[in-house]
Amino acid sequence: MKRPYYIMSSGRLRRKQNTVYFEPVTPAESRLQPGNDNAEGDLHPRDAGIDEELLAGFTEETEADPITGRVQRKPIPVEDIEAFYCFGELDFNTKFFNFLSQQKIALHLFNYYGHYSGSYVPREYLPSGFTLVEQVRAYLDTHRRLLIAREFIEAASFNILKNLQYYSNPSRGSIEKLIDFSTAIREIETLRAAIPRTDTTNELMGLEGNIRERYYRCWGEILGQDFALDKRVKHPPNNAINALVSFANGLVYATVLSEIYHTHLDPTVSYLHGPGERRFSLALDISEIFKPILADKMIFKLVNNKQIQEKHFRKELNFCYLEESGRKIVLQEYDERLKTTIKHRSLGRNVSYRQLIRLEAYKLVSHLLSGEEYKAFRAWW
């Protein structure tokens, strides 16, 4: 199973010896650059393999550390890379991108504040005219489009309810809290009941907004008042919890996009979101289903276990973003979550969350091609 690589430090990614090398900048250099903390020392991977290269009479053209004389670089096995998630200040060159294309590796960029800013997705390697035609045909057919879009929201809100039900367990809180949750659950169920009656995707999006808004109002109870989410604010987030949600959702989006890339689907043709949103909107559609499971539950866990605290955020001019230390904690947890396996009911074997996303894309393909009913993923535990 290939793994995603998260690059937190600054430096250069390059192609070398038919694999990928990460060369961190030396701390002296990085101090000159903005957005770099000095606490970078131990992030530097130790030099690897240099002794063997000396033995083999190998010459090294990259700059060596002036003090130790060693080159701080780390080879990454190219066959092990699922995708790159870059958070540091990085340099690339065309050779490197060509290599990524050849190896079919996607690269996702996050800006200085940890917000998703874009992806490098190699040229389609599984182009399928049939799938594209069917994808577009389903989009143009208002009825079919709505069916698929509704299914996304049905599943997303179902997973939201699952989260609330989990926290409304009597063992986890006071009576008032439970009442609060049960009203929230009831209200969301009422909203859900309206999903099959929607006539346009805009209406559906509005409904989804209402569901989310009601859902977010419960977060104060789940996370404690310090981390209450009164209002979801993006561009830019205005408080700690909004920053955390933005960061986590960005990760989910990037993961979904990576998985779609490995299927026949064209990520720009979407059903719930309009295809003109300048993003790979199919990834947005599918993310909706997985956000409650991957992002929200992770946030609850991180905050409630005090793994993420106020100190992991930096407040500057009402702008809240995650410090590098905080980002690292979230990424570690996120990586763990993606690897977590569950026993798949119909496949009868263990499947990781990441594979679950891929399966979701496959289900959509088979719906589009064979008209098999599309049933989006619903958490059953």
Next chain:
Amino acid sequence: MYVIVVYDVEEKRVAKVLKFLRRYLHWVQNSVFEGELTEGKFKEMQAGLRKHIKPEKDSVLFYKMRSDKDFEKEVMGLEKAGTETML
């Protein structure tokens, strides 16, 4: 599966084997690589490696485990490199 590869090859071929294995596995110390591979990738790696060594002079060992949970690793002294994915 999780694989540990240990090699003992003649000096002039060390660099070749080293470079080749870096594509598939993580270097952990001199002549030792480890990492997760699928059955197919493992076969592919073995086939590629065969081209770089002389069977009558060199020796390469493969320790195959079902997963990295099947063994415990302890380090004494320096840990030269890990297999982490967060850099």
